Structure formats: structure tokens, C-alpha cells
Amino acid sequence: MSDSFDAETEEMERMFEEVRQRFIQSLDERMKNTEAAVARAVGDGEAAADGVERGYKELHTFCGMAGMVGFADLGSMARAALNVLSPARREKRGLEPAEVNQFQIPYQRLKAGIEGAVGR
């Protein structure tokens, strides 16, 4: 049993490391997508509501992935930014100026967190 258990454990560790590296490589694109979505999310209309939805989706996925590949703190920071988008998403509307400012606080924290964690 131990040989098979060891092999399974090694396989899991190897796979986790691969996913972790892929996540790190994807960070620039994830942040770029989030910023593009939130830039479109300001104001009224369907395009703004769609921007909120896309930004929310990016951060939602980020939350789920980050914690599983050893970046629980980054996941919590992303969740804080996600929470700011939640009311607008629920109401299917764009962000108000105050919400954009509010979003920037956890989002800039997240960017600094990424810089600290993986040096980018």
C-alpha cells in the first residue's frame, strides 16, 4: 500500500505544482482582463452591466484558484474586491463612481499582494 500511496502522493504533488505554475503565469492576463472589464463597468447601460459581470467572473475564478494553489491571502484580497462588485451584479447595472473608488482599495491591495507573492 505504501508504494502505491507514495506514488499517488507524488503524482498529486507534481500536478499541484504544475497548476500552481500555470496560475502564476496567468496572473498578468487575469488582472488585465479584470481591469478591462471594470473600466467598461462604469455608468449606465448593458455594456456597463456586462463589464461588471465579466469583472466579477474573473475575480470569482481568481478566488477559487488562488486558495487551492497556495495563495490563500491573494484569494481573500480578490474576494474583498469581488464583494464591491456584488451589489451592481445582483442589480444588473453598472458601477457608480463611488463604487469604482471603493473597488480600487481592495484591488490595489490585491495587486500589491501579487507583487509581493510572485514578484510581478
Added chain:
Amino acid sequence: MPEQETLHRIILIDDEPDILEIASLCLETVGKIRVSARSSARGIVEFIDRIRPDLILLDVMMPEIDGPTALTHMRADPRFDHIPIVFMTARIQPEEVREYIEMGAIGVVGKPFDPMGISDELKRLWSESRASGSVALSAVG
């Protein structure tokens, strides 16, 4: 028909390939559960008909067909309306979890999930669901 004592086979649906990979590996390796994974809920009813899972683990937030919509499709088909569904999501505030349960899910797995613990969590939810009679035993498998 003898009563099935453990969770054997599940369908896992998530649009994030890395989540699919991690969850499948953990469920199969740690939990010894057979996993049929796919990245979209499109054609979910036909897929269930082919696989005949004991349980479905379903991401909430997916493009095209999200988890709640997929659940509605399944529940509309009397052949599959008994199969337990567990949602998987990063949004696990109590009111959100309550909403998912009211939709008909038997439980919610939060993301990030514990890779070593997710199998036990699903087995627990599945057992509780059977004990409470919310699953038609004869229709599974």
C-alpha cells in the same frame, strides 16, 4: 436491489480546466470515486443519461449555462430529478448557501476547497441526502 453503501461515480462540471484537473485527481485518488468531468453544462441531460452518476458536482458560475440553470434542466426531467446536486462556488455567504439549498442542491462546496477533504465532504452530503430520503435509491446506478 441491495442498498448502495458508498458514493461511486459522480459528474463534475466546471469551466475552469485547472479546477477540473485538481478536483478530478483528488476525488479519484483520495476518494476512490469515479469522476466524469466536463467543462460545460451544455447537453447535461444527455450526459447524465449516459453516465448515470450517484451525484453531480456543479460549478455555479459558468458561461452559457450556469449551475442553477443546469439544475433546473435536470429537475425538469423526471428520470434525473432525484440525483443529488452539490454546488461549487467561491460565494459561500450564509444567505447564498441558503439560496442554493432552496433551489434544490443538497449542499455547497466552497472554493477554494480542501483537496484532501473534498471526497469526504461529498460522501457525507450524499449519505445525509440518502438518509433524509431525498434520493430515490432505486433510480441511482
